[in-house]
């Protein structure tokens with residue numbers, strides 16, 4: 458089966474970059490079709506660079522990418538007709554109203570007017586933008602502009618959608634409406650590459666995820682695969698008094714408001730639960746969240762790269 462994205466040994470060094478630091482360093486990645494694929498990583502990790510190369514907006518320094526079986530650089534025109542992107546920093550055209558932005562985008566992609574009108578109406582309704590349909594973009598709030606861009610891209614019939622931080626600045630209700638629209642799109646067997654710093658969002662929507670750090674892929678797989686890669690796959694919170702020394706041997710312990718947080722393994726989690734029952738303290742236990750995984754993996758990579766004081770002194 459053709460992959461939505463196949464990137465091989467992708468490298469990007471921006472001409473302006475200081476000391477030739479690579480924004481992407483030998484990135485190899487395959488995105489299957491028909492799902493939501495989450496792209497996460499710290500600021501400057503290289504996510505937008507990757508998305509822009511895939512979207513044929515930026516040339517890589519070396520490596521190869523194919524999009525829906527088409528070669529980037531050789532078949533860019535064809536690729537562009539099959540993808541749609543919301544770039545990280547973009548605004549809809551100021552002089553149009555909300556409805557016109559979506560409609561113009563769809564007709565420019567070659568959709569016939571009747572279909573474009575129907576899809577525009579549905580997308581505005583889906584993202585609660587109908588009441589703003591005739592309002593000019595210039596007069597919209599920042600979040601409403603972002604929503605207009607989401608409506609525009611999610612209304613399209615593209616086979617592969619790149620959403621680079623689509624919900625940044627959206628209120629919690631609008632955010633969930635975008636989630637629903639993303640789910641609806643993926644049910645239509647279309648592929649969505651979703652970049653986000655909201656890890657709850659990445660977790661709620663993505664079938665697979667890639668964690669990028671300093672231009673490299675550090676972790677890739679389903680949320681369950683990712684959990685299998687951390688030292689401590691369980692998190693336990695304890696509210697009440699529990700001897701901290703006892704917990705130290707079980708995993709990583711830290712203080713939280715009114716209690717303790719422990720990252721641990723399954724057998725140890727059971728043991729802690731048993732003791733908590735004996736002591737009569739309140740406990741909650743579950744698998745780690747994507748945020749926990751992120752903090753663990755990325756935190757360790759920062760620690761490894763930071764010279765120790767003794768080494769420096």
Ligand SMILES: Nc1ncnc2c1ncn2[C@@H]1O[C@H](COP(=O)(O)OP(=O)(O)OP(=O)(O)O)[C@@H](O)[C@H]1O
Pocket residue numbers: 471472473474479480498499500501502503504505506507545
């Ligand atoms: N036009 C550019 N010229 C020079 N360097 C750039 C350019 N765009 C990005 N970079 C650098 O490339 C690296 C990767 O940037 P990129 O925008 O891909 O990161 P990102 O993962 O999308 O970050 P964020 O989460 O902040 O959006 C960073 O070090 C950044 O400073």
Ligand SMILES: [Mg+2]
Pocket residue numbers: 504505506545621
């Ligand atoms: Mg970015």
